[in-house]
Amino acid sequence: MSVIQKIAIIGSGTMGGGIAISALSGGIKTVLIDTSDASLERAQARVHKYFDRQVSKERITAQDRENALSCLQFSTDFSAASDADLVIEAVFEDLDIKKSVFSQLEQVISRTCHLATNTSALKVSEIASALVYPDRFCGLHYFSPAEVNPVVEVVRSDVTQDNTVTATLSFLDTCRKIPIECKDQSGFALNRFFCPYTNEAARCIDDGLGSPAQIDEVAKQVFGVPIGPFFVMNIVKPRINLAAVRNLAHLGPFYAPATSLSKTGDAGENWEIDGTPPALAPEIQQTISDRLQGAIYFAVKQELDEGVATAKAIDLGACRAFAFAKGPVEMMQRLGSETVAHMISLVEDKNNLTRLST
Numbered sequence: 001m002s003v004i005q006k007i008a009i010i011g012s013g014t015m016g017g018g019i020a021i022s023a024l025s026g027g028i029k030t031v032l033i034d035t036s037d038a039s040l041e042r043a044q045a046r047v048h049k050y051f052d053r054q055v056s057k058e059r060i061t062a063q064d065r066e067n068a069l070s071c072l073q074f075s076t077d078f079s080a081a082s083d084a085d086l087v088i089e090a091v092f093e094d095l096d097i098k099k100s101v102f103s104q105l106e107q108v109i110s111r112t113c114h115l116a117t118n119t120s121a122l123k124v125s126e127i128a129s130a131l132v133y134p135d136r137f138c139g140l141h142y143f144s145p146a147e148v149n150p151v152v153e154v155v156r157s158d159v160t161q162d163n164t165v166t167a168t169l170s171f172l173d174t175c176r177k178i179p180i181e182c183k184d185q186s187g188f189a190l191n192r193f194f195c196p197y198t199n200e201a202a203r204c205i206d207d208g209l210g211s212p213a214q215i216d217e218v219a220k221q222v223f224g225v226p227i228g229p230f231f232v233m234n235i236v237k238p239r240i241n242l243a244a245v246r247n248l249a250h251l252g253p254f255y256a257p258a259t260s261l262s263k264t265g266d267a268g269e270n271w272e273i274d275g276t277p278p279a280l281a282p283e284i285q286q287t288i289s290d291r292l293q294g295a296i297y298f299a300v301k302q303e304l305d306e307g308v309a310t311a312k313a314i315d316l317g318a319c320r321a322f323a324f325a326k327g328p329v330e331m332m333q334r335l336g337s338e339t340v341a342h343m344i345s346l347v348e349d350k351n352n353l354t355r356l357s358t
């Protein structure tokens with residue numbers, strides 16, 4: 001197996017900067033490459049600030065900081081990736097730009113170098129179609145902030161070779177990341193159910209069941225999460241969340257974006273989450289709880305049927321990427337098939353009816 005000692009990251013924005021911090025924390029030599037000097041300067045300031053804070057909080061020593069920073073280089077020239085064992089691309093979410101980046105990279109990298117994309121919504125296999133050797137290519141989908149969130153989805157296309165997956169798993173282990181292996185399906189393993197969860201929360205708003213703060217409270221109780229779906233959407237940004245939800249819409253009517261989700265996302269507005277909301281009536285709370293669970297269980301059952309990821313991987317990802325107290329598969333097992341079927345019927349039937357009436 002090839003060992004990853006040096007990586008190049010193309011794109012030094014939100015994700016590229018975070019991925020660099022994560023790799024440096026694992027002692028991996030890292031070169032950040034970007035066409036924008038300003039972006040590289042911002043990334044440099046961010047990396048320094050991160051390691052300074054780690055020292056001031058006594059999580060690492062000053063020597064650890066120096067060691068990490070000495071492993072970091074910056075460049076505006078793709079040839080700086082020529083001796084990398086792995087290149088992770090984190091440029092704008094645009095298929096043509098990503099394809100062009102990989103075509104340029106193939107001119108300068110070694111034949112043994114592995115390639116990965118951090119795309120959220122594009123097909124890994126479609127990006128790989130630009131490559132002469134697509135078998136050395138996979139998805140490495142980090143969650144924001146990449147220096148903090150421990151989970152990374154490792155996405156195989158139909159032609160990704162085992163050697164590439166093994167090498168990237170070993171790299172992630174060195175960086176103390178938790179890999180979730182999955183297939184190249186829209187939403188991969190985790191957004192496949194997390195997007196329907198945020199979408200169903202918005203449908204509950206559309207149906208007048210409660211306010212964002214009230215629905216967040218129900219979600220916190222049901223899933224043991226520290227923050228509810230609306231709070232998460234405000235952090236991710238409703239526009240980005242809407243794009244992720246829209247990316248699943250081709251999977252069927254159940255996945256179509258809720259009216260308020262589209263409105264808020266398209267307007268670039270945040271959800272209004274007012275302090276401590278008045279408690280909802282118990283039967284309304286139950287309905288919201290059942291619908292949020294139904295949406296997650298519907299999507300998880302589908303992805304299990306499609307073999308997108310294993311039950312274990314889905315549960316691990318839910319707990320570690322989204323801080324669920326229990327994974328959805330374990331929750332379904334505890335509830336039993338009859339209760340789960342009832343919860344799913346609440347969201348499945350509703351969306352089929354919506355489709356018929358429009």
Ligand SMILES: NC(=O)c1ccc[n+]([C@@H]2O[C@H](COP(=O)([O-])OP(=O)(O)OC[C@H]3O[C@@H](n4cnc5c(N)ncnc54)[C@H](O)[C@@H]3O)[C@@H](O)[C@H]2O)c1
Binds near residue numbers: 089
């Ligand atoms: N932001 C998130 O929460 C998040 C989470 C997971 C995955 N992603 C994915 O990660 C990727 C990057 O997202 P981001 O939020 O970091 O974007 P960003 O806009 O913050 O950064 C993109 C960077 O790429 C650089 N760039 C653009 N074209 C380039 C090129 N041809 N060559 C070199 N550099 C180039 C830009 O200058 C910029 O610095 C996207 O595919 C996105 O979908 C984002």
